[in-house]
Amino acid sequence: MSLPTQQKALLVPLKGKFYLGSSNVNQPGPGEVLVRIEATALNPVDWKIPEAGYFVTEWPAILGTDSAGVVVAVGEGVSKFTAGDKIFHQGYFTNRLATFQEYTIIRAEIAAKIPSNLTFDQAASIPLGFTTAAVGLYAPSWAQGGFNLTPPWKPEGKNKYAGQPIVIFGGSSSVGTYAIQLAKLSGFSPIITTVSPHNSEFVKSLGATHTIDRSLSPSEIAAEAIKITSAPLKIVYDAISLGPTQQAAFEVLAPGGSLLLVLPSQIPKEKVTGDTKVITTFGSVHAPDNASFGVDLYNHITELFASGEIKPNVVEVLPGGLAGIPEGLERMKKDLVSGKKLVAHPTETA
Ligand SMILES: NC(=O)c1ccc[n+]([C@@H]2O[C@H](COP(=O)([O-])OP(=O)(O)OC[C@H]3O[C@@H](n4cnc5c(N)ncnc54)[C@H](OP(=O)(O)O)[C@@H]3O)[C@@H](O)[C@H]2O)c1
Missing domain, CATH: 3.90.180.10 (Medium-chain alcohol dehydrogenases, catalytic domain)
Known part of the structure; x- marks a missing residue:
């Protein structure tokens, strides 16, 4: 042809x-x-x-x-x-x-x-939504990378983080739906997310265990999230990253925890102290620093969706x-x- x-x-x-x-x-x-x-x-x-x-x-x-x-x-x-x-x-x-x-x-x-x-x-x-979720959770921790967790497509990665809580802001967004599903495969629990109430059942069907109404104020959202578990909230993925969600996400984050943003940080640098990390990810497999991660991801992405593990x-x-x-x-x-x-x-x- x-x-x-x-x-x-x-x-x-x-x-x-x-x-x-x-x-x-x-x-x-x-x-x-x-x-x-x-x-x-x-x-x-x-x-x-x-x-x-x-x-x-x-x-x-x-x-x-x-x-x-x-x-x-x-x-x-x-x-x-x-x-x-x-x-x-x-x-x-x-x-x-x-x-x-x-x-x-x-x-x-x-x-x-x-x-x-x-x-x-x-x-x-x-591609973009899933890559951003995956890079944020599993890519190496370069300036615009991720948390460097072990991905669930590695033999030792599935359920590796069992019993550890994660908070995902914006669970019904494209990036958020994929982050929830990956967090579930990684074993995180509880998986706490913010959505409009009409999306609550939808995100629970993907693996979220608790939902919080995203229309609450940042401090109310943070207070609700902290009440859900006695474990420190050390992993927070803000898939929205507007001013109010960043504020709530940082309030939720336990000292020494890691916060992943998808837009530039509005969190004052002087507030990020000790081992606490705030990363703005670049969810692209075209970024040179994500090159080998991207090739690995695309070698496994078909099976993740073929198996129905990720929808x-x-x-x-x-x-x-x-x-x-x-x-x-x-x-x-x-x-x-x-x-x-x-x-x-x-x-x-x-
Ligand atoms: N850094 C990167 O490389 C990268 C890559 C991809 C995307 N992004 C950015 O990530 C953000 C999300 O992208 P996307 O494609 O996933 O968006 P999307 O699917 O178009 O987002 C729509 C969803 O956002 C939710 N939402 C809006 N405001 C919210 C809030 N304050 N709290 C909780 N949920 C909220 C809505 O939830 P409800 O309907 O439930 O209210 C809606 O379902 C965008 O700003 C985008 O530019 C960055």
């Missing part, structure tokens, strides 16, 4: 509005594959980047960091995949590696086969292909998306 040289893409200028346009279909280099994207998911970073200008250096930019699709060409030296394989992977903040377009490029070693029990839409809900996000497919993405991002910005991942099909773009 001959491949097109041009494709539909969703572009955005810095500080501007998204518009439909076109981009080159790139050729895979050594170690890379070219993927026809069947489903791409939306993430908060996609509405933040055009406003803030971070990560991207090429404008107008093509954004999008979640892809599930079909391998259509393989570069030199790739033996992991052949044309026709269904794979999913995390994109990056360059037009060549972005996913709000019909085709994208990825290094084969950080892509994985979609298990047969998952649709393209479900697989697209995994993908609930998905909602947007109409209109790439044209449906800007409205989806607006809904996310207004905090109108609860407990699910928005997904678009680039090939359905008119």
